[in-house]
């Protein structure tokens with residue numbers, strides 16, 4: 001095998017955005033402009049970049065965008081009060097609180113305070129539960145993005161062995177639950193492995209589809225991948241690179257150059273899963289606006 005096919009989130013997200021534009025126009029024709037609010041507490045530079053990208057994408061799609069910035073010294077009560085306002089604001093159909101929060105805040109209490117019908121991150125326990133039983137209003141953005149990449153690249157998942165590397169609440173756990181559901185882009189046999197797994201390589205070598213979200217550069221080497229596997233790299237690790245103008249660059253969790261020689265299809269970093277997360281957040285916001293406007297889909 002010389003070089004796997006590339007699965008590019010950029011291309012997949014563009015086709016989803018064209019579908020969303022149609023739905024947004026239909027909502028607007030009926031008097032509803034979908035609105036997304038993002039709450040940022042503190043001044044973490046990476047979070048500031050993500051929040052700006054979300055606002056910019058809303059504007060590109062003709063959606064309403066509201067960014068609320070609270071100082072690092074904001075109290076839990078101030079944040080909860082802001083969440084209450086957004087829960088009651090009829091012009092805001094979805095919102096999220098950018099994570100991580102400053103250390104003095106209780107993340108769980110914050111997530112629980114969000115109205116589940118506006119929880120476009122799909123972090124509220126009620127939405128996580130709905131996803132697990134296969135009756136979701138929303139799907140978590142990054143795993144939903146991975147699933148769309150598989151579906152729209154024509155990769156059959158039914159009965160295939162999906163191995164998920166990593167068990168975070170944001171990616172690994174929901175990813176495994178979604179691939180296990182009945183239906184399109186799922187129906188898989190699922191194994192989850194993580195930092196405490198004994199003989200992890202023998203498990204990853206069983207994967208027809210390997211989805212990696214463990215947060216360690218070059219964690220997946222070629223010897224851990226079966227010939228012809230599909231490899232999706234969710235990792236975003238910033239590593240030092242003196243040759244780059246920034247002094248650093250983004251790499252995934254997969255040793256890309258070596259693994260692409262063995263895989264049948266692979267997503268690079270950057271340009272792979274990255275663009276999908278915001279895309280699926282926009283999709284959830286449009287879905288939230290449709291729910292609020294009682295559009296039947």
Ligand code: GUN
Nearest residue numbers: 096097098099100121141
């Ligand atoms: N921080 C990093 N990823 C995310 C995400 O998907 N949602 C929120 N709210 N914060 C994040």
